[in-house]
Amino acid sequence: MKKLILIMAVLPTMVAVAQKQQALKYPATPKGDVVDTYFDAKVNDPYRWLEDDRSPETASWVKAENEVTYGYLNQIPFRDALKARMEKLWNYEKVGAPSKEGNYTYYSKNNGLQNQSVVYRKDSKGKEEVFLDPNTFSKDGTTSLGGLDFSKDGSKVAYAISEGGSDWRKVIIMDAASKKIVEDTIVDVKFSGLSWRGNEGFYYSSYEKPKGSELSAKTDEHKLYFHKLGTAQKEDKVIFGADQKRRYIGGYVTEDGDYLVISAANSTYGNELYIKSLKTPNSPIVTIVDNFNNDNSVIETKGNKLFIATDYNAPNKRVVIVDVANPEPTNWVDFIPETENVLSPSTGSGYFFATYIKDAVSVVKQYDYSGKMVREIKLPAVGTAGGFGGKADDKVLYYSFTNYTTPGSVYTFNPATGKSDVYEKPNVDFKSDDFESKQVFYTSKDGTKIPMIITHKKGLKLDGKNPTMLYGYGGFNISLTPSFSIANAVWLENGGVYAVANLRGGGEYGKKWHDAGTKMEKQNVFDDFIAAAEYLIAQKYTTSDYLAIRGGSNGGLLVGATMTQRPDLMKVALPAVGVLDMLRYHTFTAGAGWAYDYGTAQDSKEMFEYIKAYSPVHNVKAGTQYPATMVTTGDHDDRVVPAHSFKFAAELQDKQTGPNPTLIRIDVKAGHGAGKSVAASIQENVDVQAFTLYNMGFTSLPKSK
Helix, strand or coil, X not given: CHHHHHHHHHHHHXXXXXXXXXXXXXXXXXXXXXXXXXXXXXXXXCXXXXXXXXXXHHHHHHHHHHHHHHHXXXXXXXXXXXXXXXXXXXXXXXXXXXXXECCEEEEEEECCCCXXXXXXXXXXXCCEXXXXXXXXXXXXXXXXXXXEEECCCCCEEEEEEEECCCCEEEEEEEECCCCEECCCCEEEEECCXXXXXXXXXXXXXXXXXXXXXXXXXXXXXXXXXXXXXXXXXXXXXXXXXXXXXXXXXXXXXXXXXXXXXXXXXXXXXXXXXEEEECCCCCCCEEXXXXXXXXXXXXXXXXXXXXXXXXXXXXXXXXXXXXXXXXXXXXXXXXXXXXXXXXXXXXXXXXXXXXXEEECCEEEEEEECCCCCEEEEECCCCCCEEEECCCCCCCCCEEEXXXXXXXXXXXXXXXXXXXXXXXEXXXXXXXXXXXXXXXXXXXXXXXXXXXXXXXXXXXXXXXXXXXXXXXXXXXXXXXXXXXXXXXXXXXXXXXXXXXXXXXXXXCCCCCHHHHHCCCHHXXXXXXXXXXXXXXXXXXXXXXXXXXXXXXXXXXXXXXHHHHHHHCCCCCCEEEEECCCCCCCCHHHCCCHHHHHHHHCCCXXXXXXXXXXXXXXXXXXXXCCECCCEEEEEEECCCCCCCCHXXXXXXXXXXXXXXXXXXXXXXXXXCCCCXXXXXXXXXXXXXXXXXXXXXXXXXXXXXXXXX
């Protein structure tokens, strides 16, 4: 009887929600007659016109879709309450780790709700002043700081800015003492670091400005330049890339100033490695690695010795040492050998720091320059430690620590004693002790054990009715390790479960784990994610009626593929800035560089058929009831162009059966995510959670159980 009363009580709410969803009227999205031929197969592409980000028709479509989306979101009764709590929790001071440059100590700080963090500095007497305030770059907070590097003596600084979230940058050069701009702005810089050679100038990378739309046109010939202070950009010398066609090229000067290290690649995995002596004028560029079969980087130099981090003959990475006169791999000698855990090394204060990922959490070991382990560093708790890097003469280093229930804090580390102390611990209005995280290992379709960390309020009742957010990525050798998020904290406060699955394709277990989720093995990633959802349901954390899946970029592909393969499995799907048209991803911007993970539809008939079988845009089927879906993207995303999201949303709106809404939320003057203003980030997270809970049947914020 009690069960019947409960059903009768919930029914009016569910009916009311369904009625509002049925009332949605989507903008008309005209279909074209574009047909592509792949080998002997013809593939329709009716929404090809949405790829033109400069057309008035696309702009009108974006505006019309946003009107429908925000009209829907505006009527969610608890959206304002959710925003109020998100803003309150977000509003705490955040201070970054400091660094010494010349006569000043620099650090970033955000007072809580500033759209962009501010760069401050202190002089030798401790007097603080604002050095660079990105909030003054634009009125709406959409222009951000995209990089900053000081000259050797700290007297000059070059900093990059991003407008509207674009990957294209402008570089401004400033006198550090007076904060005055000293010469013309460097323009059209993309996928670039900034690295000074002494005080005379700096290295940067870019492409020729593409023909057509700079937000979507293909860019695949990168070049490394040197800008000499006092000269015009047009006089900047090409150091590497004039005679070598490479998609990604980067260069940096070693701390001692003796060498320029050059990395060149055509994909997101595997790079050539070169070195050039800066001690001798007109010295040649010397090859260290002449192929793209492995990831390699010079992390330190000492005298005539190079220290190289590599996964050559070491899928979990190692550090090798070699003489600069004969740097080829045949001469490499282990310095920090490979272990069963994935290595990420750094240097500072005259030591090496080996940060390992062990089942998605950090373990850090300290080594001296003889290769002897000094100690395993005691971390504050189980979670993610980052940093442990600095200049060779730094007496104190700084590192960050966080996990899913602990806000990110900065610690000092004394490398002589191994002692850590709190440097900056934020004061956040969140009761971390009320929540817990635990790691589980579940079984995927082919029997592989996959780790997942599940976070929720202590004492959670496993009754299958907890709103649950399952997050994943599964690609590009990227590891998902525990980190605190204000948005996730709000979700947890409202009784939510937050689960992160460490899928194949990521970097949690090294190159083999990565490769097991690439090309013709990509389906493993989706199977792993589906198995994670099934585990959460089987263990009664949730049911399909209370499950949402979320992911961004490659994770957007993950969500798109999962929801089209198993639309019955979840109530809500949230693909963000996703790679969703897998037949054409490589034709935009630097997308061809992702082929190590995906392959392309042009590689072979077999690869084409495999990719098409999971490509989200090509697997939306008429007559299917898909979960409530809110696709999110930015109109200035020039990494994963918004056309992916536009076409997927159009397919879903055309073919969706049943009352579940299919919306697309398009941020204006926003890109792939980096540099997004605090105000925009808060609103996006509010809208995602409001949409999710509303479609799970909630008309007010749920209470923690």
